[in-house]
Amino acid sequence: MKMKSLLYPTLLSLLHWHVAVVSAARLNMASDESALVAMREHFNSLDPNNVLASNWSSSTSVCNWIGVTCGSSHRRVTALNLSYMSLDATIPPHLGNLSFLSGLHLPNNSFHGNLPAELAGLRRLSIINLRFNKFTGSIPSWFESLRKLKHLLLAGNSFTGTVPHFLFNMSSLQSLELFKNKFWGPLPSNIFLSPSLQYLYLTYNQISGAIPSAIINSSFLQVIDLDYNNLSGQLPERIFHHLPNLKELHVTSNALSGEKLLSGDDSITQTMNLATIGYMAPEYGLEGRVSRQGDVYSYGILLMETFTQKKPTDEMFVGEFTIKEWVKMSCPDSLLDIVDAKLLVEEGETDTKRDCLLFIMTLALNCLAESPGERTRMKDAMNALKKIKRLLLN
Numbered sequence: 522m523k524m525k526s527l528l529y530p531t532l533l534s535l536l537h538w539h540v541a542v543v544s545a546a547r548l549n550m551a552s553d554e555s556a557l558v559a560m561r562e563h564f565n566s567l568d569p570n571n572v573l574a575s576n577w578s579s580s581t582s583v584c585n586w587i588g589v590t591c592g593s594s595h596r597r598v599t600a601l602n603l604s605y606m607s608l609d610a611t612i613p614p615h616l617g618n619l620s621f622l623s624g625l626h627l628p629n630n631s632f633h634g635n636l637p638a639e640l641a642g643l644r645r646l647s648i649i650n651l652r653f654n655k656f657t658g659s660i661p662s663w664f665e666s667l668r669k670l671k672h673l674l675l676a677g678n679s680f681t682g683t684v685p686h687f688l689f690n691m692s693s694l695q696s697l698e699l700f701k702n703k704f705w706g707p708l709p710s711n712i713f714l715s716p717s718l719q720y721l722y723l724t725y726n727q728i729s730g731a732i733p734s735a736i737i738n739s740s741f742l743q744v745i746d747l748d749y750n751n752l753s754g755q756l757p758e759r760i761f762h763h764l765p766n767l768k769e770l771h772v773t774s775n776a777l778s779g780e781k782l783l784s785g786d787d788s789i790t791q792t793m794n795l796a797t798i799g800y801m802a803p804e805y806g807l808e809g810r811v812s813r814q815g816d817v818y819s820y821g822i823l824l825m826e827t828f829t830q831k832k833p834t835d836e837m838f839v840g841e842f843t844i845k846e847w848v849k850m851s852c853p854d855s856l857l858d859i860v861d862a863k864l865l866v867e868e869g870e871t872d873t874k875r876d877c878l879l880f881i882m883t884l885a886l887n888c889l890a891e892s893p894g895e896r897t898r899m900k901d902a903m904n905a906l907k908k909i910k911r912l913l914l915n
Contacts, residue, residue, distance in 0.1 A: 821888025
């Protein structure tokens with residue numbers, strides 16, 4: 522009898538708990554739906570393809586709406602993907618109510634304006650992808666409060682100001698893409714002291730000043746891309762020896778010095794590109810053998826990249842079709858089809874220009890001979906470039 526008297530209230534409590542949990546889940550799901558409906562209304566006249574207006578309907582479950590992903594157990598919205606929808610709007614503050622969101626993907630639209638402060642409440646976010654939109658202003662400081670954020674992809678916008686130092690205090694951040702924005706000023710002093718960062722892309726900005734010496738302490742970094750900025754000063758010698766995990770270092774089109782390869786010294790043993798995929802000589806990739814002629818090979822690739830504006834890792838180069846084969850196939854008859862068009866714009870196309878470009882590409886190909894012994898010596902390469910310069914100027 523006593524057992525019965527205890528069993529009844531226990532079952533009653535469990536029943537009440539179950540009802541409370543179900544009710545809370547429904548309430549929370551309703552909250553997610555309310556946030557998404559508010560977003561749909563915000564985009565109403567700015568959704569040229571009417572994708573959201575026609576699909577985000579109350580007649581179907583939120584979890585079946587286009588671009589929406591829900592968790593398998595709690596059925597809360599965990600990811601939102603509105604990529605390539607031609608949306609031309611600001612980000613509505615209602616987005617900040619999707620409290621279970623871990624993935625936000627809005628690339629290749631025309632979103633503009635500043636990022637709303639309400640997004641700071643999305644503490645579960647692990648990836649934010651806002652690539653190739655029209656966002657402006659500085660990167661808001663509330664990003665630092667997103668403790669679980671691993672990937673911050675803001676490339677191809679119009680963000681301005683200096684690169685924020687707080688980004689490099691974020692303990693989980695692994696990938697940071699800020700290329701093709703309008704950042705200026707010096708790099709933050711702690712940029713290479715991040716406890717977790719592996720991939721850093723800052724190319725095509727207006728960043729100036731020196732590269733912080735702490736770069737040699739970047740034990741986690743695998744890729745550093747600083748191409749096409751206004752950086753100056755000296756790169757540390759033998760940088761890849763200091764950074765065993767570093768696979769790629771890109772510093773093209775800056776005003777940096779310190780690498781012996783670029784000074785014409787024939788006694789070099791390593792360069793900034795030696796261990797970079799696409800730049801390394803065949804004997805380095807196969808045997809790990811470092812040599813002066815391996816640096817000549819890297820320099821040949823660098824010449825081709827400079828005058829064609831194509832990286833050896835460009836997606837057009839697949840398998841046996843490399844940047845070397847592309848240039849080789851194009852010389853001499855189709856050479857002007859592959860060189861950077863800007864080189865021919867200012868003063869027009871001339872026979873002298875064509876001859877100089879052909880000489881440069883021939884020199885680059887000679888630097889890329891398969892056998893190290895057949896490659897042009899660095900001193901000879903530098904002398905050839907000086908002759909080409911005189912030809913062009915005269």
